[in-house]
Amino acid sequence: MRIVDLSMTISEDMRVYPGDPRTIVYTWASRSLHGYYANLIVMGEHAGTHVDAPAHFVEDGETVDLVPVEKFMGKGVVVDVSWVDDEVSGEIIHRELGKLSTRIGVGWFVFFYTGYSSERMNRDYPVLSVDAAQMLASRGVNGVGIDAPSIDHEPYRVHRLLLGRGVVIYENLVNLDELLGCAGFMFVGFPLKISGGSASPVRAIAVVEEC
Ligand SMILES: [Zn+2]
Numbered sequence: 001m002r003i004v005d006l007s008m009t010i011s012e013d014m015r016v017y018p019g020d021p022r023t024i025v026y027t028w029a030s031r032s033l034h035g036y037y038a039n040l041i042v043m044g045e046h047a048g049t050h051v052d053a054p055a056h057f058v059e060d061g062e063t064v065d066l067v068p069v070e071k072f073m074g075k076g077v078v079v080d081v082s083w084v085d086d087e088v089s090g091e092i093i094h095r096e097l098g099k100l101s102t103r104i105g106v107g108w109f110v111f112f113y114t115g116y117s118s119e120r121m122n123r124d125y126p127v128l129s130v131d132a133a134q135m136l137a138s139r140g141v142n143g144v145g146i147d148a149p150s151i152d153h154e155p156y157r158v159h160r161l162l163l164g165r166g167v168v169i170y171e172n173l174v175n176l177d178e179l180l181g182c183a184g185f186m187f188v189g190f191p192l193k194i195s196g197g198s199a200s201p202v203r204a205i206a207v208v209e210e211c
Contacts, residue, residue, distance in 0.1 A: 002208045024042040045064075052199045056159065057164070058160070063197050072188070075109070076184075077102050078113050086126055087127060087128070088132050090131045097183075108140075111179070117174045125146075128146075129158075145169070151171060
């Protein structure tokens with residue numbers, strides 16, 4: 001059994017989405033001064049590796065504390081889209097899953113490896129097309145995820161569609177390349193139980209039994 005850590009380290013120089021608040025890590029107490037060490041952390045809900053709850057875009061959508069906790073774990077697969085320039089279509093997903101002989105279904109997670117978190121950094125990354133989002137939602141997946149700052153761009157039709165269908169969205173994942181070619185690993189990415197939260201930072205992992 002192998003565990004792959006899919007989360008960024010939380011720090012002040014962590015990249016944030018344009019317009020989002022920067023992360024602050026402030027030493028609240030130090031061993032030399034107070035006898036113990038503790039920090040104060042100020043960060044946006046969408047900083048670093050995080051999961052979006054329906055309320056992020058959907059009027060009366062569930063906030064992160066109200067989404068059932070079992071929604072944040074399930075079987076996962078990574079689709080390699082590092083060769084895609086702009087949009088990932090439903091057809092591409094279908095073909096890539098076919099290569100892995102994988103049938104996704106209710107409760108699954110589909111992750112997209114763009115390479116942004118490693119070699120593609122500071123370049124454009126591909127996003128999901130609306131038809132791809134429709135296909136994934138109709139399969140009943142629990143969630144989708146990407147190793148880039150967002151699953152789509154303005155006007156955020158994919159965010160609206162997925163969150164409107166109760167599909168949660170993981171962004172800024174890392175190390176998805178370590179899962180390429182694997183399907184059916186166990187994914188776990190629990191959010192903090194933030195009252196009224198639109199999202200939450202997560203410690204996401206994959207538990208790989210074989211492959
Ligand atoms: Zn987000």
